[in-house]
Amino acid sequence: MAKNTMMRAVQYNTYGGGAAALKHVELQVPSPKQDEVLLKMEATSINPFDLRIQKGIVWPFLPRKFPHIPGIVAAGEVFEVGSGVKNFKAGDKVVAVLFNICGGGLAEFAVAKENLTVSRPPEVTAFQGAALPIAGLAAHECLLRTPGFSYEKTGQQLNLLITAASGGVGQYAVQLAKLGNAHVTATCGARNLDLVKSLGADEVIDYKTPDGAALKSPSGRKYDAVIHCATGFPWSTFKPNLSTNGKVFDITPTPSVFMTYALQKLTFSKKQLVPLLMTPKKQKLDFLLNFVKEGKIKAVIDSIHPLSKAEEAWPKSIDGHATGKIIVEP
16 A cells, blocks of 8 residues: 555544544554554444543553554454465455554554454444444353353353343343343343343343342342443342352453452352453454354444544443444444
8 A cells, every 4th residue: 555545533642531532633544564454444333441541541551652543343344464464355344353453443444463353244234243342242251251151052041130231232241141041131221121122131120220229130030140231339239139159240340349359259259249351352253243144143233423423422432321332434
C-alpha cells in the first residue's frame, strides 16, 4: 500500500473524558508486521473493556501510548498480509480480536495478529461477527469453568443465574447455557423480559422487583453458577442463593472482588466469588462463530452508528443499559 494512503479514525489523547475526549482525525493507514493482517474494517463493537482502558483502570498496561484508537474487535476484509502470514490472503472475510495490539477498531483500517484472526463464514454478517468476540468469549469462558457444564447436555442439569441478561455478555450467556445442560434463571429490566425469554431463559426476573434485588429463583432453585454481568450486588446477596459448591463469575471484577476471592481461597470456602480474567483464543472464537453460522446463537444488536458519529455510541455503552451490542461501522 502506498505510504501516503490516509484513513479516517477516532482517537483520544489522555485518560478520562468519555465521549467528549474522542477526536476525529485522518491518519496514515498502518502497515502489517510479519505476523499481522491489515483489515479494511466493516464493523466493530463497543465493549466495557474499551471504557476501562479510557478510564485508566488497566494502567500502566494499556494503552501502550497516546494517542489511542479504541476498539478491540474487528470484522472486515483482509486487505494486505504480513510476510509471515500463512492462513489468510487479500479478500478473505474475517473476525479478529485486537487485544495484542491494543485496539484500533474505530478506523477505516486496522491491523490484527494472525493468531487472533479467524475466517468469517458467509452466513455470518459483519455486524454479527463484530458483536461476538469479547462478549461471546466471556460467556463461553464462564461456562467452561462451571463444573459439570456440557454442551453435549450430558450429566446432571445445572442451575445457572445470569444477571443483566439483556446486555452484551448476558445475551450470549443465556443462549450458550441453553445449548448445554442448564436451567437458566435470568435478570433484566422490565422492558427486556420478553426478549430474554425468547433467547431461551427458563425464568426471567425484573431486577427492580424484590425477588430480582434478592436474586431469588421463582422456583426456589439454588444456583450452581452465576454469570454476573451486572454491578452493585454484594457477596452477601449471592451467598444464600448458591448451592453447596456454587460459583459466581464476575466478568468486570473490582479490587474488592479479588480480595474476596483471595480470602475465600485462604479459608477453603466451597462457595466462591471468581474474578473472570479472559484471554482470547483463536480456537474458542472459531468455535463460537460456528454456532452463529449454524443459527444456534444470534447477536442482539442495540444500535448501529457510523464512524463519523462514533461519539454517540460511547455514552450508550457507559450508561450500561444497552440491549445487546453497540456497533460502529466505517
